[in-house]
Amino acid sequence: MNQNDKLILCVGICVLDIIHVCQEYPEEDSDRRALNGRWQRGGNASNMCTVLRQFGAECEFIGSLSDSKAFSFLIEDCRDRGIVIDHCVYHTTPIAPFSSVILNEINGSRTIIHSNPNMPILSADDFSKIPYERYKWIHFEARNVHETKRMIDSIVQWNAEHPDQRITISVELENRTEKNLPLVADADYVYLSKDFAEIMGWMSKEVAIHNLRKYVKKEAKLVVPWGIEGAIAVDNESDTHFSAMARPPAKVVDTLGAGDTFVASTLYALSNGIPLQDSIDFGCRIAGKKVGFYGYDNIALISDDLLTKIRDQ
């Protein structure tokens, strides 16, 4: 199989997002009506697949899924969008993971309360059943350091044994626990979110990227998106620094998944051989447009020169 025809695999969680669009951020213990609302499939890796499919990329999600009725909506949504879920593991859970999300109509801010009563995280043993030869890129939403480390180790081993079928590894540090930091050691690309930087006490994107460099391999490339400040990146080996401005729309309405949209867009460009600078610019352009509308579906309608160039390749 040609490397270009292979899939991008995103490893992480899939959850139900219950979204309320509120006139303003509600007061505690008040009884309000939302302006609008919807249910949506969420979770970082799951959202990334949604965005990748909007670009027409072939991609797969792997993670734990619930066999509860509420979850069938999420599973069908993956199928409708052509997101492969063949290697997911199903669990019987009385309550499936979900997030309550408040979108503030005034500024598009998103407040997320995530709840996962008892869904087990994907294990390295489950992961080891994937057909490695089918993937060109595997992206990890860093969770459960022990299991995820074993998954990454298994790809490093595959790469050593199959140099002509090398799989690119990327890791996103987003989950607010510093225990996940060692997971970046073998990644080719590392994404670090503002939320994660905050728990490390890295209060600016420049400090964050500088400190992150101590934990990555020599050849790694690091990318740090930072909300309205845009994003920066570093090629660790050549010590070359890159930066991209945020591209705010006329009105910001929905920042839920802005980071996932940025990471997926950047990854899509990189996986098509686009240089790091142009890839983070593209990520900021697409994420900037996304925050101007609700959900992810309008991404398919965005016209962008880089997108056209990639599609025409």
Ligand code: ADP
């Ligand atoms: P997260 O969703 O993880 O909190 P960020 O807030 O860092 O992610 O946003 C990721 C990217 O989305 C930023 O680098 C930027 O390009 C874009 N973005 C986020 N918020 C805005 C905004 N208000 N206006 C324009 N672009 C934004």
Ligand code: FRU
């Ligand atoms: C957005 C998101 C939501 C989900 C939450 C989980 O980045 O993936 O879709 O509810 O984060 O932490």
